[in-house]
Amino acid sequence: MRLHDHVWASHFRLQLRHATRYRAGRVLLAGDAAHVHSPAGGQGMNTGIQDAWNLAWKLAWVTTGAADTALLDTSEAERRPVGRAVLRLTDRAFSAATSTNPVIGAARTRLAPWLLRAALAARPTRARAFRSVAQLAVTYRDSPLSADGTRRDGRGPRPGDRLPDAPVTVDGRPTTLQRALATPHLHLLVTGPPVPADHPVTRVPHLRAHHLTHEAAAHALVDHTGRAHRRLGLRAGEAAHLLVRPDGHIAARADGRRLDELDGRSGAGSAPPDGPRVTRRR
Numbered sequence: 001m002r003l004h005d006h007v008w009a010s011h012f013r014l015q016l017r018h019a020t021r022y023r024a025g026r027v028l029l030a031g032d033a034a035h036v037h038s039p040a041g042g043q044g045m046n047t048g049i050q051d052a053w054n055l056a057w058k059l060a061w062v063t064t065g066a067a068d069t070a071l072l073d074t075s076e077a078e079r080r081p082v083g084r085a086v087l088r089l090t091d092r093a094f095s096a097a098t099s100t101n102p103v104i105g106a107a108r109t110r111l112a113p114w115l116l117r118a119a120l121a122a123r124p125t126r127a128r129a130f131r132s133v134a135q136l137a138v139t140y141r142d143s144p145l146s147a148d149g150t151r152r153d154g155r156g157p158r159p160g161d162r163l164p165d166a167p168v169t170v171d172g173r174p175t176t177l178q179r180a181l182a183t184p185h186l187h188l189l190v191t192g193p194p195v196p197a198d199h200p201v202t203r204v205p206h207l208r209a210h211h212l213t214h215e216a217a218a219h220a221l222v223d224h225t226g227r228a229h230r231r232l233g234l235r236a237g238e239a240a241h242l243l244v245r246p247d248g249h250i251a252a253r254a255d256g257r258r259l260d261e262l263d264g265r266s267g268a269g270s271a272p273p274d275g276p277r278v279t280r281r282r
């Protein structure tokens with residue numbers, strides 16, 4: 001067997017570039033067209049897919065007239081900081097991996113393996129590192145689409161965070177919270193008392209209401225393990241309203257006493273007849 005039958009090599013030019021804008025009129029950037037960087041850390045493809053995921057539902061709503069074109073600008077506001085962070089991380093990782101400085105070289109070959117092993121031995125650190133590298137921890141807390149609905153006790157996800165996942169059943173069929181909400185709608189997730197069937201929110205186009213409960217109930221998301229409530233930072237039976245975007249990020253949350261509380265915060269619950277509107281927090 002000759003080596004060159006099985007190994008090939010080619011030139012690869014490393015780039016570090018970031019578009020200053022992700023939208024100019026009808027031109028929208030996503031993926032490597034918006035940000036290109038070192039492959040160190042394997043972040044490029046995930047970042048690009050998440051750019052497209054962030055943009056897809058907004059484009060669908062704007063092109064069908066369900067939302068104003070201003071919704072498209074929120075993609076740059078949400079995704080450009082992510083692109084910037086990825087460029088910084090991959091640039092540092094590449095510099096550390098290729099530096100010819102003897103001190104950095106020694107740290108890389110002697111210290112780093114030991115430090116990494118020690119740090120990743122702890123389960124919480126390992127979980128945090130996994131979520132970070134897999135980009136599951138990406139949040140849009142500073143987005144103009146994220147209403148200010150942080151709980152006073154700080155428990156559970158905040159507006160802008162990704163909806164956590166947990167097993168649930170619907171009419172006896174096993175599924176998960178994220179899967180049950182994976183349709184191109186705005187989702188109102190309600191715990192505690194369900195939304196009355198004649199409430200105006202049930203007539204908002206593009207919005208689906210879901211009742212998350214511990215007890216078996218027709219069409220409800222039944223949290224038989226209690227994990228969904230725990231991951232949402234809720235006690236058993238505690239009332240809450242969460243508005244979840246089509247891309248799985250939370251737009252707003254309220255403590256569930258009154259549904260109009262959520263309306264005032266996000267503007268989505270009180271949507272006009274032609275669909276949810278986009279409101280800015282500041």
Ligand SMILES: Cc1cc2nc3c(=O)[nH]c(=O)nc-3n(C[C@H](O)[C@H](O)[C@H](O)COP(=O)(O)OP(=O)(O)OC[C@H]3O[C@@H](n4cnc5c(N)ncnc54)[C@H](O)[C@@H]3O)c2cc1C
Pocket residue numbers: 012030031032033039041042043044045046047048
């Ligand atoms: C060596 C290497 C290793 C990598 N490893 C990883 C990894 O482990 N994990 C990871 O997540 N990412 C990795 N990446 C990054 C990842 O490959 C890219 O981020 C990803 O492929 C970008 O996808 P994209 O669709 O945005 O762009 P591209 O994959 O570049 O796709 C753009 C497409 O558009 C086409 N095109 C360009 N101009 C035109 C035009 N005018 N008209 C029509 N078509 C056009 C191109 O031919 C191309 O097919 C790596 C990259 C490299 C170079």
